[in-house]
Amino acid sequence: MAGIVLRRCVSRTLLSAPGATGVRIRGTNRNYWTTLRRTAAALTAGGAAVLLGLPALSSLTLEAYHRVRSSTVLYALEKDQVLEQADYLYSCGETEKLYQLLLQHKDSDEAEFLWRLARASRDLSVLPNTGAEGKKQLMFEGFEYAKKALEKDEKCFAAHKWYAVCLSDVGEYQGVKVKIGNSYTIREHLERAVELNPKDATSFHILGYWCFAFAELPWYQHKVAAVIFSSPPKSTYEEALGFFLKAEEVDPNFYSKNLLMLGKTYMGMKDKEKALLFLNKAKEYPAHTQEDKEVHEEAVDLLKKLG
Numbered sequence: 001m002a003g004i005v006l007r008r009c010v011s012r013t014l015l016s017a018p019g020a021t022g023v024r025i026r027g028t029n030r031n032y033w034t035t036l037r038r039t040a041a042a043l044t045a046g047g048a049a050v051l052l053g054l055p056a057l058s059s060l061t062l063e064a065y066h067r068v069r070s071s072t073v074l075y076a077l078e079k080d081q082v083l084e085q086a087d088y089l090y091s092c093g094e095t096e097k098l099y100q101l102l103l104q105h106k107d108s109d110e111a112e113f114l115w116r117l118a119r120a121s122r123d124l125s126v127l128p129n130t131g132a133e134g135k136k137q138l139m140f141e142g143f144e145y146a147k148k149a150l151e152k153d154e155k156c157f158a159a160h161k162w163y164a165v166c167l168s169d170v171g172e173y174q175g176v177k178v179k180i181g182n183s184y185t186i187r188e189h190l191e192r193a194v195e196l197n198p199k200d201a202t203s204f205h206i207l208g209y210w211c212f213a214f215a216e217l218p219w220y221q222h223k224v225a226a227v228i229f230s231s232p233p234k235s236t237y238e239e240a241l242g243f244f245l246k247a248e249e250v251d252p253n254f255y256s257k258n259l260l261m262l263g264k265t266y267m268g269m270k271d272k273e274k275a276l277l278f279l280n281k282a283k284e285y286p287a288h289t290q291e292d293k294e295v296h297e298e299a300v301d302l303l304k305k306l307g
Contacts, residue, residue, distance in 0.1 A: 079110065086116050093289075095123050106145065111156040114149035118142045118162045122169055139169040157196035161203050164189040180225055183233045186210065201251035205258050208243030211235035212265060237268040256285040256295040263302065272306060279303050 082105065089098040102117040121142030125135045143166035149159040164186045171179040187210055193203040214235040217225075225232035244262045247254070263279035266272075282299040285292060 111149040111153035115159045118146035157193045160189040160193040201247040204247035211240035256292045
């Protein structure tokens with residue numbers, strides 16, 4: 001089911017926003033982005049009232065005004081510093097440190113903190129040393145943070161993306177009927193994510209994975225789904241291909257798993273030449289992570305089958 005395959009394919013995220021500052025990760029060709037709001041912006045916002053000619057303030061009110069204005073600037077600085085540190089820890093794979101840092105902001109009203117905490121929770125849940133009960137607890141915890149992030153900012157593309165991912169995770173514990181029902185909602189939020197940020201390659205990749213999962217679903221599982229739902233989710237290899245190719249267009253060679261899935265999709269479409277092309281690319285992709293190594297091994301096995 002889509003819930004199963006989605007769980008393993010989203011260990012990364014690519015953010016892109018106007019005015020964002022890129023951080024190149026050593027040893028990879030992927031960009032991780034963090035939006036850094038400058039202190040000048042906070043100062044300008046605070047000074048606008050004065051420039052517009054508001055009535056003169058008494059000394060007491062003026063003191064309070066400067067205190068509030070100063071605290072606003074300090075909060076803006078603190079927020080940006082925490083987010084920058086969080087993105088740095090994420091880029092370094094420091095999952096536990098990242099989780100502990102963001103956990104201090106679990107009651108925040110900022111979606112930017114909350115979706116990152118959702119991501120950190122589910123990333124921590126899939127680490128090898130996390131036990132079964134701890135894994136389940138972290139996945140449900142991540143879902144709650146993602147849900148809260150979405151409530152705080154419906155226009156945050158990352159909140160939609162991680163809500164979809166975390167919903168897929170918790171579906172693994174809720175039975176087949178719930179998992180299939182969740183699949184509709186998962187796709188809706190992924191489509192909203194790419195609508196809000198068409199420069200996010202991983203959202204397109206996950207959409208492609210969603211389509212691939214249902215395209216290759218065995219006929220008997222389609223039968224089971226049809227018993228539960230009059231119109232169960234369905235897709236085609238062609239639709240999956242479109243999303244995987246779009247991800248490459250947005251950020252070429254950004255993810256070994258996307259290259260592998262392009263190869264597997266072309267295999268499903270019986271296009272051996274293109275399947276070989278992308279499987280070889282996946283095989284030759286520099287193995288910086290454990291997932292890259294797993295992709296390499298799978299690509300080698302599939303190439304052997306193709307001859």
